[in-house]
Amino acid sequence: MKHIKTLNKVNLKQTAAKGGCSECQTSCQSACKTSCTVANQKCEK
Protein backbone atom coordinates (compact mmCIF):
# COMPACT_ATOMS: atom_id res chain seq x y z
CA MET A 1 0.00 0.00 0.00
CA LYS A 2 1.16 3.50 -0.78
CA HIS A 3 -0.71 5.50 1.85
CA ILE A 4 -0.98 3.03 4.73
CA LYS A 5 1.49 0.80 6.51
CA THR A 6 -0.03 -1.94 8.66
CA LEU A 7 2.24 -2.90 11.55
CA ASN A 8 0.72 -6.28 12.40
CA LYS A 9 -1.15 -8.92 10.52
CA VAL A 10 -2.30 -11.04 13.44
CA ASN A 11 -6.01 -10.76 14.05
CA LEU A 12 -7.01 -10.73 17.69
CA LYS A 13 -10.27 -12.46 16.86
CA GLN A 14 -8.44 -15.49 15.54
CA THR A 15 -6.71 -15.88 18.90
CA ALA A 16 -10.03 -16.21 20.71
CA ALA A 17 -11.14 -19.52 19.26
CA LYS A 18 -8.25 -21.56 20.68
CA GLY A 19 -7.24 -19.15 23.41
CA GLY A 20 -7.65 -19.18 27.16
CA CYS A 21 -5.14 -21.87 28.16
CA SER A 22 -4.03 -19.57 31.04
CA GLU A 23 -0.43 -20.81 30.96
CA CYS A 24 0.88 -17.26 30.46
CA GLN A 25 2.11 -15.03 33.22
CA THR A 26 -0.32 -13.21 35.48
CA SER A 27 0.25 -9.55 34.79
CA CYS A 28 0.65 -8.53 38.41
CA GLN A 29 3.41 -11.11 38.87
CA SER A 30 5.71 -9.46 36.36
CA ALA A 31 6.39 -6.03 37.74
CA CYS A 32 3.39 -3.89 38.23
CA LYS A 33 1.51 -4.80 41.40
CA THR A 34 -0.43 -1.55 41.17
CA SER A 35 -1.51 -0.82 37.62
CA CYS A 36 -2.95 -3.63 35.60
CA THR A 37 -1.66 -3.99 32.04
CA VAL A 38 -2.64 -7.34 30.62
CA ALA A 39 -1.63 -6.86 26.98
CA ASN A 40 2.08 -6.67 27.70
CA GLN A 41 2.30 -10.33 28.61
CA LYS A 42 3.49 -12.92 26.14
CA CYS A 43 1.46 -15.83 24.78
CA GLU A 44 3.13 -19.10 25.76
CA LYS A 45 1.69 -21.23 22.96
Added chain:
Amino acid sequence: MIHKFSLNHYNIVLDVCSGAVHVLDDLSFRLVDFTSAQMPARCPEEAYAALSDYSRDEVSEAYGELYTLVQDGLLHTEDDYDQFIGKIAPAPVKAMCLHIAHDCNLRCDYCFAAKGDFGHGRKLMPLEVGKKAIDFLLNNSGNRRNLEVDFFGGEPLMNFDVVKQIVEYARSKEAEYQKKFRFTVTTNGLLLDDDIMDYINREMDNVVLSIDGRKEINDSLRVTPNGKGCYDIIVPKFQELVRRRNGQQYYVRGTFTRKNLDFSKDVLHLYELGFDQISIEPVVSDPNVPYSLKLEDVPAVAQEYERLAKEIIKIRKSGKSINFFHFMLDLDQGPCAIKRLRGCSCGNEYVAVTPEGDIYPCHQFVGIDGFKMGTLDEGVIDPAMKQAFSKANVFNKPHCRNCWARFYCSGGCNANSQQYAGGILQQHEVSCELERKRLECAIMLKAALADQE
Protein backbone atom coordinates in the same frame (compact mmCIF):
# COMPACT_ATOMS: atom_id res chain seq x y z
CA MET B 1 -14.61 0.66 16.54
CA ILE B 2 -11.37 2.44 15.77
CA HIS B 3 -9.08 4.76 17.70
CA LYS B 4 -7.39 7.45 15.64
CA PHE B 5 -4.59 9.61 16.99
CA SER B 6 -1.50 11.54 15.97
CA LEU B 7 1.60 11.46 18.11
CA ASN B 8 5.19 12.46 17.40
CA HIS B 9 4.30 13.05 13.72
CA TYR B 10 2.82 9.58 13.32
CA ASN B 11 -0.81 9.23 12.23
CA ILE B 12 -2.08 6.02 13.76
CA VAL B 13 -5.31 4.07 13.59
CA LEU B 14 -5.96 1.16 15.92
CA ASP B 15 -8.70 -1.18 14.83
CA VAL B 16 -9.92 -2.09 18.30
CA CYS B 17 -11.50 -5.49 17.75
CA SER B 18 -8.91 -6.98 15.40
CA GLY B 19 -5.94 -5.34 17.14
CA ALA B 20 -4.56 -4.18 13.77
CA VAL B 21 -2.40 -1.05 13.91
CA HIS B 22 -2.05 1.15 10.85
CA VAL B 23 0.26 4.09 10.22
CA LEU B 24 -1.23 6.50 7.72
CA ASP B 25 -0.13 9.44 5.63
CA ASP B 26 -1.98 12.75 6.11
CA LEU B 27 -4.41 12.13 3.28
CA SER B 28 -5.54 8.66 4.31
CA PHE B 29 -5.66 9.75 7.97
CA ARG B 30 -8.19 12.46 7.09
CA LEU B 31 -10.09 10.07 4.84
CA VAL B 32 -10.62 7.66 7.72
CA ASP B 33 -13.45 9.94 8.84
CA PHE B 34 -15.35 8.87 5.72
CA THR B 35 -15.02 5.14 6.36
CA SER B 36 -17.17 2.61 8.16
CA ALA B 37 -17.81 -1.11 8.23
CA GLN B 38 -20.38 -0.62 5.47
CA MET B 39 -18.40 1.87 3.38
CA PRO B 40 -19.17 1.80 -0.34
CA ALA B 41 -16.43 0.72 -2.74
CA ARG B 42 -16.55 4.10 -4.46
CA CYS B 43 -15.34 7.16 -2.66
CA PRO B 44 -18.24 9.48 -1.78
CA GLU B 45 -18.34 12.99 -3.27
CA GLU B 46 -18.24 14.64 0.16
CA ALA B 47 -14.84 13.04 0.78
CA TYR B 48 -13.45 14.52 -2.45
CA ALA B 49 -14.90 17.87 -1.44
CA ALA B 50 -13.40 17.74 2.06
CA LEU B 51 -10.01 16.77 0.63
CA SER B 52 -9.98 19.18 -2.29
CA ASP B 53 -6.35 20.05 -1.54
CA TYR B 54 -5.51 16.61 -3.04
CA SER B 55 -6.22 15.40 -6.58
CA ARG B 56 -9.23 13.11 -7.12
CA ASP B 57 -6.86 10.33 -8.19
CA GLU B 58 -4.90 10.55 -4.95
CA VAL B 59 -8.07 10.53 -2.85
CA SER B 60 -9.48 7.59 -4.81
CA GLU B 61 -6.26 5.65 -4.32
CA ALA B 62 -6.13 6.22 -0.55
CA TYR B 63 -9.84 5.46 -0.23
CA GLY B 64 -9.26 2.18 -2.07
CA GLU B 65 -6.61 1.19 0.44
CA LEU B 66 -8.93 1.90 3.35
CA TYR B 67 -11.68 -0.08 1.64
CA THR B 68 -9.31 -3.03 1.28
CA LEU B 69 -8.53 -2.93 5.00
CA VAL B 70 -12.23 -3.07 5.83
CA GLN B 71 -12.72 -5.99 3.45
CA ASP B 72 -9.73 -7.79 4.99
CA GLY B 73 -11.13 -7.48 8.52
CA LEU B 74 -8.46 -5.01 9.64
CA LEU B 75 -10.57 -1.85 9.97
CA HIS B 76 -13.97 -1.27 11.57
CA THR B 77 -14.03 -4.90 12.62
CA GLU B 78 -17.23 -5.90 14.31
CA ASP B 79 -17.29 -6.51 18.07
CA ASP B 80 -18.65 -10.04 18.33
CA TYR B 81 -16.73 -11.02 21.46
CA ASP B 82 -19.93 -11.58 23.40
CA GLN B 83 -19.83 -15.14 22.06
CA PHE B 84 -16.88 -15.79 24.39
CA ILE B 85 -18.57 -14.66 27.61
CA GLY B 86 -18.96 -18.33 28.56
CA LYS B 87 -15.18 -18.73 28.66
CA ILE B 88 -14.90 -15.99 31.27
CA ALA B 89 -15.73 -17.95 34.39
CA PRO B 90 -14.22 -19.19 37.65
CA ALA B 91 -10.97 -20.96 36.77
CA PRO B 92 -8.18 -22.86 38.56
CA VAL B 93 -5.81 -20.84 40.76
CA LYS B 94 -2.44 -20.60 39.04
CA ALA B 95 -0.69 -17.67 40.65
CA MET B 96 -0.10 -16.67 44.23
CA CYS B 97 1.36 -13.68 45.98
CA LEU B 98 2.92 -14.94 49.20
CA HIS B 99 3.16 -12.27 51.86
CA ILE B 100 6.25 -13.75 53.35
CA ALA B 101 6.81 -10.81 55.68
CA HIS B 102 4.34 -8.29 56.97
CA ASP B 103 7.25 -6.29 58.16
CA CYS B 104 9.62 -3.95 56.44
CA ASN B 105 12.94 -2.26 57.07
CA LEU B 106 11.82 0.83 55.15
CA ARG B 107 9.05 3.27 55.98
CA CYS B 108 8.03 4.54 52.55
CA ASP B 109 5.37 7.20 52.81
CA TYR B 110 3.25 5.98 49.89
CA CYS B 111 3.32 2.26 50.77
CA PHE B 112 -0.06 0.61 50.09
CA ALA B 113 0.98 -2.00 52.64
CA ALA B 114 0.73 0.58 55.44
CA LYS B 115 4.54 0.69 55.67
CA GLY B 116 4.86 -3.06 55.67
CA ASP B 117 2.30 -4.52 58.01
CA PHE B 118 -0.91 -4.02 55.97
CA GLY B 119 -2.43 -2.45 59.06
CA HIS B 120 -2.56 -5.73 60.98
CA GLY B 121 0.69 -5.82 62.92
CA ARG B 122 4.21 -6.92 61.98
CA LYS B 123 4.51 -10.63 61.34
CA LEU B 124 6.65 -13.09 59.39
CA MET B 125 5.12 -16.06 57.56
CA PRO B 126 5.97 -19.35 59.31
CA LEU B 127 7.31 -22.16 57.09
CA GLU B 128 4.24 -24.30 57.78
CA VAL B 129 1.96 -21.62 56.35
CA GLY B 130 4.19 -21.35 53.28
CA LYS B 131 4.03 -25.10 52.73
CA LYS B 132 0.26 -25.08 53.08
CA ALA B 133 0.12 -22.29 50.51
CA ILE B 134 2.12 -24.40 48.05
CA ASP B 135 -0.18 -27.37 48.74
CA PHE B 136 -3.19 -25.13 48.16
CA LEU B 137 -1.80 -24.03 44.81
CA LEU B 138 -0.96 -27.59 43.77
CA ASN B 139 -4.42 -28.80 44.71
CA ASN B 140 -6.37 -25.94 43.17
CA SER B 141 -4.53 -25.40 39.91
CA GLY B 142 -6.35 -28.05 37.88
CA ASN B 143 -4.49 -28.81 34.67
CA ARG B 144 -2.46 -25.58 34.66
CA ARG B 145 1.18 -26.53 34.36
CA ASN B 146 2.91 -23.21 35.00
CA LEU B 147 2.40 -21.97 38.54
CA GLU B 148 3.63 -18.58 39.70
CA VAL B 149 4.62 -17.65 43.21
CA ASP B 150 5.72 -14.16 44.10
CA PHE B 151 7.48 -13.61 47.41
CA PHE B 152 6.18 -10.26 48.51
CA GLY B 153 5.92 -8.16 51.60
CA GLY B 154 6.65 -6.04 53.42
CA GLU B 155 10.21 -6.98 52.72
CA PRO B 156 10.68 -10.68 51.82
CA LEU B 157 14.41 -10.71 52.62
CA MET B 158 13.48 -10.26 56.30
CA ASN B 159 12.23 -13.85 56.16
CA PHE B 160 14.55 -15.26 53.54
CA ASP B 161 15.30 -18.59 55.20
CA VAL B 162 11.61 -19.40 54.94
CA VAL B 163 11.61 -18.29 51.29
CA LYS B 164 14.38 -20.77 50.57
CA GLN B 165 12.59 -23.61 52.37
CA ILE B 166 9.33 -22.89 50.54
CA VAL B 167 11.17 -22.95 47.21
CA GLU B 168 12.77 -26.26 48.14
CA TYR B 169 9.40 -27.69 49.19
CA ALA B 170 7.69 -26.53 45.99
CA ARG B 171 10.48 -27.92 43.80
CA SER B 172 10.19 -31.27 45.57
CA LYS B 173 6.56 -31.49 44.42
CA GLU B 174 7.00 -30.47 40.79
CA ALA B 175 7.56 -33.95 39.33
CA GLU B 176 4.81 -35.62 41.34
CA TYR B 177 2.22 -33.00 40.35
CA GLN B 178 3.66 -32.33 36.87
CA LYS B 179 3.90 -28.61 37.56
CA LYS B 180 6.52 -25.97 36.93
CA PHE B 181 6.93 -23.30 39.57
CA ARG B 182 8.10 -19.86 38.54
CA PHE B 183 9.26 -17.75 41.42
CA THR B 184 9.56 -14.01 41.70
CA VAL B 185 10.83 -11.96 44.60
CA THR B 186 10.19 -8.28 45.13
CA THR B 187 12.78 -6.58 47.31
CA ASN B 188 13.87 -3.17 48.49
CA GLY B 189 17.46 -4.45 48.41
CA LEU B 190 18.65 -3.41 51.88
CA LEU B 191 19.48 -6.95 52.98
CA LEU B 192 20.94 -8.20 49.69
CA ASP B 193 24.30 -9.89 50.11
CA ASP B 194 26.38 -12.18 47.90
CA ASP B 195 24.65 -15.38 48.98
CA ILE B 196 21.15 -13.99 48.61
CA MET B 197 21.98 -12.53 45.19
CA ASP B 198 23.29 -15.86 43.98
CA TYR B 199 20.28 -17.68 45.39
CA ILE B 200 17.84 -15.26 43.73
CA ASN B 201 19.65 -15.52 40.42
CA ARG B 202 19.60 -19.28 40.60
CA GLU B 203 16.01 -19.87 41.73
CA MET B 204 13.90 -16.86 40.80
CA ASP B 205 12.54 -16.50 37.28
CA ASN B 206 12.05 -12.83 37.89
CA VAL B 207 13.23 -10.33 40.46
CA VAL B 208 11.69 -6.93 41.10
CA LEU B 209 14.06 -4.39 42.60
CA SER B 210 12.41 -1.39 44.20
CA ILE B 211 13.93 2.02 43.54
CA ASP B 212 12.27 5.26 42.50
CA GLY B 213 15.01 6.83 40.38
CA ARG B 214 17.14 9.88 41.14
CA LYS B 215 18.68 9.95 44.61
CA GLU B 216 16.72 12.97 45.78
CA ILE B 217 13.44 11.45 44.53
CA ASN B 218 14.11 7.99 45.93
CA ASP B 219 15.33 9.32 49.26
CA SER B 220 12.41 11.68 49.78
CA LEU B 221 9.96 8.80 50.20
CA ARG B 222 11.95 5.56 50.51
CA VAL B 223 13.44 5.97 53.95
CA THR B 224 14.63 3.80 56.82
CA PRO B 225 12.87 3.99 60.21
CA ASN B 226 15.36 6.67 61.26
CA GLY B 227 14.43 8.77 58.25
CA LYS B 228 17.50 8.22 56.06
CA GLY B 229 17.18 7.58 52.33
CA CYS B 230 18.22 4.16 51.03
CA TYR B 231 19.60 5.09 47.57
CA ASP B 232 23.30 4.80 48.41
CA ILE B 233 22.84 1.38 49.99
CA ILE B 234 20.71 -0.23 47.31
CA VAL B 235 22.15 1.06 44.02
CA PRO B 236 25.46 -0.85 44.13
CA LYS B 237 23.66 -3.99 45.30
CA PHE B 238 21.09 -3.82 42.49
CA GLN B 239 23.84 -3.20 39.95
CA GLU B 240 25.76 -6.21 41.17
CA LEU B 241 22.71 -8.47 41.25
CA VAL B 242 21.77 -7.53 37.67
CA ARG B 243 25.36 -7.94 36.50
CA ARG B 244 25.41 -11.47 37.91
CA ARG B 245 21.96 -12.27 36.50
CA ASN B 246 23.31 -12.75 32.97
CA GLY B 247 20.27 -11.48 31.14
CA GLN B 248 17.57 -13.31 33.11
CA GLN B 249 14.33 -11.40 33.68
CA TYR B 250 14.36 -8.57 36.20
CA TYR B 251 12.87 -5.12 36.68
CA VAL B 252 13.99 -2.11 38.58
CA ARG B 253 10.64 -0.85 39.69
CA GLY B 254 9.66 2.44 41.18
CA THR B 255 6.77 4.73 41.84
CA PHE B 256 6.25 8.29 40.72
CA THR B 257 4.04 10.73 42.55
CA ARG B 258 2.81 14.28 42.20
CA LYS B 259 6.22 15.33 43.54
CA ASN B 260 8.07 14.06 40.46
CA LEU B 261 5.87 14.61 37.47
CA ASP B 262 9.16 14.81 35.55
CA PHE B 263 9.57 11.07 36.14
CA SER B 264 11.09 10.45 32.70
CA LYS B 265 14.25 11.78 34.34
CA ASP B 266 14.01 8.98 36.88
CA VAL B 267 13.63 6.36 34.17
CA LEU B 268 16.63 7.78 32.33
CA HIS B 269 18.60 7.99 35.55
CA LEU B 270 18.01 4.28 36.14
CA TYR B 271 19.08 3.62 32.56
CA GLU B 272 22.28 5.59 33.15
CA LEU B 273 22.92 3.45 36.23
CA GLY B 274 23.06 0.46 33.88
CA PHE B 275 19.52 -0.90 34.16
CA ASP B 276 17.60 -1.58 30.97
CA GLN B 277 14.44 -3.27 32.33
CA ILE B 278 12.57 -0.48 34.02
CA SER B 279 9.12 0.04 35.46
CA ILE B 280 8.17 3.37 36.99
CA GLU B 281 4.51 3.44 37.87
CA PRO B 282 2.01 6.04 39.05
CA VAL B 283 1.35 6.09 42.78
CA VAL B 284 -2.09 4.88 43.74
CA SER B 285 -3.16 6.48 46.95
CA ASP B 286 -5.80 8.33 48.89
CA PRO B 287 -6.55 11.43 46.78
CA ASN B 288 -6.20 13.58 49.88
CA VAL B 289 -2.51 12.95 50.51
CA PRO B 290 -0.21 15.63 49.07
CA TYR B 291 1.74 13.34 46.73
CA SER B 292 -1.38 11.73 45.22
CA LEU B 293 -1.96 12.02 41.46
CA LYS B 294 -5.16 13.86 40.64
CA LEU B 295 -7.18 14.25 37.46
CA GLU B 296 -5.74 17.74 37.02
CA ASP B 297 -2.24 16.16 36.84
CA VAL B 298 -3.16 13.93 33.90
CA PRO B 299 -2.09 16.38 31.14
CA ALA B 300 1.35 16.81 32.74
CA VAL B 301 1.81 13.07 33.22
CA ALA B 302 0.64 12.43 29.65
CA GLN B 303 3.20 14.90 28.34
CA GLU B 304 5.88 13.21 30.40
CA TYR B 305 5.00 9.80 28.96
CA GLU B 306 5.39 11.33 25.48
CA ARG B 307 8.76 12.78 26.44
CA LEU B 308 9.85 9.40 27.77
CA ALA B 309 8.67 7.59 24.63
CA LYS B 310 10.73 9.95 22.47
CA GLU B 311 13.82 9.40 24.63
CA ILE B 312 13.34 5.64 24.39
CA ILE B 313 13.12 5.88 20.60
CA LYS B 314 16.44 7.76 20.58
CA ILE B 315 18.09 5.10 22.73
CA ARG B 316 16.67 2.21 20.70
CA LYS B 317 17.61 3.83 17.41
CA SER B 318 21.17 4.19 18.66
CA GLY B 319 21.28 0.41 18.87
CA LYS B 320 21.01 0.20 22.67
CA SER B 321 18.49 -1.70 24.73
CA ILE B 322 15.89 -0.24 27.07
CA ASN B 323 12.52 -1.66 28.04
CA PHE B 324 9.92 0.38 29.89
CA PHE B 325 7.33 -2.00 31.36
CA HIS B 326 4.30 0.14 30.62
CA PHE B 327 5.28 0.62 26.99
CA MET B 328 5.73 -3.10 26.40
CA LEU B 329 3.48 -4.26 23.63
CA ASP B 330 3.86 -7.22 21.34
CA LEU B 331 1.56 -6.61 18.41
CA ASP B 332 2.07 -10.09 17.00
CA GLN B 333 2.63 -12.44 19.94
CA GLY B 334 0.67 -10.77 22.71
CA PRO B 335 -1.87 -12.56 24.86
CA CYS B 336 -4.93 -14.14 23.27
CA ALA B 337 -8.29 -12.39 23.26
CA ILE B 338 -9.61 -14.65 26.01
CA LYS B 339 -6.84 -13.58 28.38
CA ARG B 340 -7.60 -9.96 27.54
CA LEU B 341 -11.29 -10.48 28.21
CA ARG B 342 -10.57 -12.18 31.54
CA GLY B 343 -8.68 -9.23 32.95
CA CYS B 344 -6.06 -9.45 35.67
CA SER B 345 -7.82 -12.49 37.18
CA CYS B 346 -7.32 -11.49 40.79
CA GLY B 347 -9.61 -13.36 43.14
CA ASN B 348 -9.99 -16.04 40.50
CA GLU B 349 -6.74 -17.34 39.00
CA TYR B 350 -4.58 -15.20 41.26
CA VAL B 351 -4.74 -14.82 45.05
CA ALA B 352 -2.64 -13.46 47.90
CA VAL B 353 -1.85 -15.25 51.14
CA THR B 354 -1.00 -13.49 54.42
CA PRO B 355 1.48 -14.67 57.07
CA GLU B 356 -1.51 -16.00 59.02
CA GLY B 357 -2.68 -18.10 56.04
CA ASP B 358 -5.63 -15.90 55.13
CA ILE B 359 -6.49 -15.71 51.43
CA TYR B 360 -7.36 -12.46 49.67
CA PRO B 361 -8.10 -11.67 46.00
CA CYS B 362 -4.70 -9.99 45.58
CA HIS B 363 -1.92 -8.28 47.49
CA GLN B 364 -3.72 -4.94 47.39
CA PHE B 365 -6.88 -6.34 48.96
CA VAL B 366 -4.99 -7.72 51.96
CA GLY B 367 -6.31 -6.15 55.11
CA ILE B 368 -9.43 -4.66 53.51
CA ASP B 369 -12.53 -5.64 55.45
CA GLY B 370 -14.89 -7.95 53.64
CA PHE B 371 -12.36 -9.28 51.14
CA LYS B 372 -10.98 -12.28 53.00
CA MET B 373 -11.82 -15.18 50.65
CA GLY B 374 -10.87 -18.03 52.94
CA THR B 375 -7.99 -19.58 54.85
CA LEU B 376 -5.38 -22.19 54.01
CA ASP B 377 -6.65 -24.28 56.92
CA GLU B 378 -10.10 -24.46 55.36
CA GLY B 379 -8.44 -25.11 52.01
CA VAL B 380 -11.23 -23.53 50.01
CA ILE B 381 -12.08 -20.03 48.89
CA ASP B 382 -15.49 -18.42 48.97
CA PRO B 383 -17.08 -19.49 45.66
CA ALA B 384 -19.35 -16.45 45.56
CA MET B 385 -16.42 -14.06 45.86
CA LYS B 386 -14.44 -16.03 43.26
CA GLN B 387 -17.45 -15.84 40.96
CA ALA B 388 -17.77 -12.09 41.53
CA PHE B 389 -14.10 -11.50 40.71
CA SER B 390 -14.29 -13.72 37.61
CA LYS B 391 -17.00 -11.37 36.38
CA ALA B 392 -14.93 -8.24 36.98
CA ASN B 393 -14.04 -7.84 33.32
CA VAL B 394 -14.66 -5.58 30.36
CA PHE B 395 -18.08 -7.08 29.72
CA ASN B 396 -19.34 -6.02 33.11
CA LYS B 397 -17.56 -2.71 33.66
CA PRO B 398 -19.79 -0.11 32.02
CA HIS B 399 -16.94 2.32 31.37
CA CYS B 400 -14.96 -0.40 29.50
CA ARG B 401 -17.65 -1.49 27.08
CA ASN B 402 -16.94 1.32 24.66
CA CYS B 403 -13.35 2.14 25.57
CA TRP B 404 -10.84 1.67 22.76
CA ALA B 405 -8.20 0.43 25.22
CA ARG B 406 -10.28 -2.41 26.67
CA PHE B 407 -8.23 -5.21 25.08
CA TYR B 408 -5.00 -3.82 26.58
CA CYS B 409 -5.67 -2.97 30.23
CA SER B 410 -8.50 -5.54 30.27
CA GLY B 411 -10.53 -3.57 32.74
CA GLY B 412 -7.72 -2.23 34.89
CA CYS B 413 -6.87 -2.85 38.52
CA ASN B 414 -9.82 -4.07 40.58
CA ALA B 415 -8.11 -3.09 43.82
CA ASN B 416 -7.67 0.51 42.71
CA SER B 417 -11.31 0.58 41.66
CA GLN B 418 -12.43 -0.83 44.99
CA GLN B 419 -10.34 1.48 47.12
CA TYR B 420 -10.65 4.73 45.22
CA ALA B 421 -13.79 4.42 43.09
CA GLY B 422 -16.07 2.49 45.42
CA GLY B 423 -16.30 -0.97 43.84
CA ILE B 424 -14.47 -3.48 41.65
CA LEU B 425 -16.69 -2.67 38.67
CA GLN B 426 -16.28 1.10 39.07
CA GLN B 427 -13.91 3.31 37.16
CA HIS B 428 -10.72 4.73 38.65
CA GLU B 429 -10.58 7.60 36.24
CA VAL B 430 -6.96 8.70 36.69
CA SER B 431 -5.75 5.15 36.03
CA CYS B 432 -7.87 4.91 32.87
CA GLU B 433 -6.61 8.23 31.51
CA LEU B 434 -2.99 7.27 32.11
CA GLU B 435 -3.42 3.78 30.68
CA ARG B 436 -4.84 5.19 27.45
CA LYS B 437 -1.95 7.62 27.15
CA ARG B 438 0.65 4.92 27.80
CA LEU B 439 -0.93 2.74 25.18
CA GLU B 440 -0.83 5.51 22.59
CA CYS B 441 2.85 5.99 23.40
CA ALA B 442 3.51 2.24 23.18
CA ILE B 443 1.85 2.00 19.77
CA MET B 444 3.68 5.09 18.53
CA LEU B 445 6.95 3.52 19.68
CA LYS B 446 6.17 0.52 17.49
CA ALA B 447 5.49 2.82 14.55
CA ALA B 448 8.74 4.71 15.12
CA LEU B 449 10.83 1.57 15.42
CA ALA B 450 9.15 0.02 12.37
CA ASP B 451 10.01 3.21 10.52
CA GLN B 452 13.65 2.45 11.13
CA GLU B 453 13.44 -1.03 9.56
